[in-house]
Amino acid sequence: MALLEVDGVTSGYGDMEVLRNVSITVDDGEIVSIIGPNGAGKSTLMKAVFGLLHPWQGTITLAGTDISQYSPFQIVRERTCYVPQVSNVFTSMSVEDNLEIGAYTLEKSAIGDALERVYALFPVLKERRRQKAGTMSGGQRQMVAMGSALMLNPVLILLDEPSAGLSPKLVDTIFERIVTINETGVAVLMVEQNAQASLRMAHRGYVLASGENRVDGPAQSLLDDPEVGRLYLGG
């Protein structure tokens, strides 16, 4: 049984249909990358999985539980976390307050350990724990956002364009961290503009276009597929 199973989901905003009969699966401990052109519905898919939108048709199950109609705060209790692409930190709050909010559903006694775990992964956050998140650089904000999501020690983490707006060097750092996080047993479902790089670190990939599944398979086979390369990898 897959950890996350999106089965034939159709959804959108208001009357506007964005996703049409989309199906994806994520297994335990996997990195799955979703690529596709702008407007393909990649971010919408993430929101639908996380309960910010509900499917009009189809189901979403997480470890066998139907979460199609769950609110985000209920999905967090299933140990799944989401890092949105933009405004993903509380800008008026300190780094440490941001991380503590990430652990909102934890027992108070468990927060200390969770903080140490995240600080070990992102040492710069410990140095700057009193700084307001809104005054940090893009890369550090991304670390705060990912750190907050990791506070709960999730089984699955959803990343929406973790490299957006970062310098190439920072992109490498963030991608390395994602691999490190995955090696601790966390399954990763990510959406990326930076398709080549994200497929190189992923186990499997999906190509989404116009809100529909196009191609899927092991990441390497997508990288080798000449048509995928021509249409979606810009080469």
Add this chain to the structure above:
Amino acid sequence: MKNTEVADDDDVTDDRAGAGSRIGPILRSRTALAVLFIALGFGLWLLAGAPEVPAKQLLSLTVWGVMLGGVLALGSIGLTLVYGVLQFPNFSHGALITLGAYIAYAVIGLLPPGSELGPFSFGWEFLLALFIAMPLVGVVALAVDRLIYRRLRNQRAGLVLFAMASLGMAFFLRSCVYMIWGPDFHFYYQGRSNPAMELPLGVRVQADQLFIVALAMALVVAVYLLLTKTRMGKAMRATADNPELAQVRGINTEHVIALTWILSGALAAAAGVMYGLTSQLRPEMGFWLLLPIFAGTIMGGIGNPFGALVGAMIIGIVTQVTAAFISPAYGPAVAFILMVVTLVIRPQGLFGGSA
């Protein structure tokens, strides 16, 4: 190559704009606004310090200003919390203030009249009335949310609809007060006086006024501790900062909204009960407090509880001190002018983020 050219162009533009572009931001800074307020305040002191106004009176007026500021601050903090979490200006906040005062009046009427506590004009039943009115008005605020605002939220209604609904609610609640208690003035205690005490430096204040300052400060400190030290407080700040992200981080924002209403209503009730102690109870009392409360909230930076406290204090003190040389009836006008000055110079307020 192209990028470099663009960068060069930007530099040139900066130089051409010259002094103008550098002075603009300085004039709009927090320091500039603070300096302006201090200058205004000092100017008022000088104006008011004309021979016919003795320094003693000015000092007393300042102390009364701190008291009024404390009452306004309780209203402003509640208003700013609701704005932060729900993103709309709650025009019915004044009606909650009125309701708090009248509920306290009703409780005092039901209880056997006790004797005065020490130097104060009120007895233990007043304190009991205060602690009954606070949670009760909190529940009323929550009930209004459940009846009206939650439906609008679920329909994703716009800001204007929320603001209009709250204005309608203001009239509705005021009408309820009229129907139950009538349009006449009321006092908590008929015919009791509270003579002013002489403090050092010739300051004349009533014991009741000192009680109001102390209680307002105690409540403000309690709110500060709640927001900065407790989990629920942090969840409230997070929801005010970014509601969608708060949900994503596992916060049940409906719980946060409910608690915000209860807290906001309770603080409004405390403000009303205390304001009723210094003057009489009228059905419009809260409506007239709405303007200075909004002025304080905007001045401090809407959505920022600490800013609301400072803004309300400034409004309270300036309103009282100007009463030394212009008719106190102009009090609301003074608050309005300060609000407009803030909006022109620094719309995000003293403690708001960079807009």
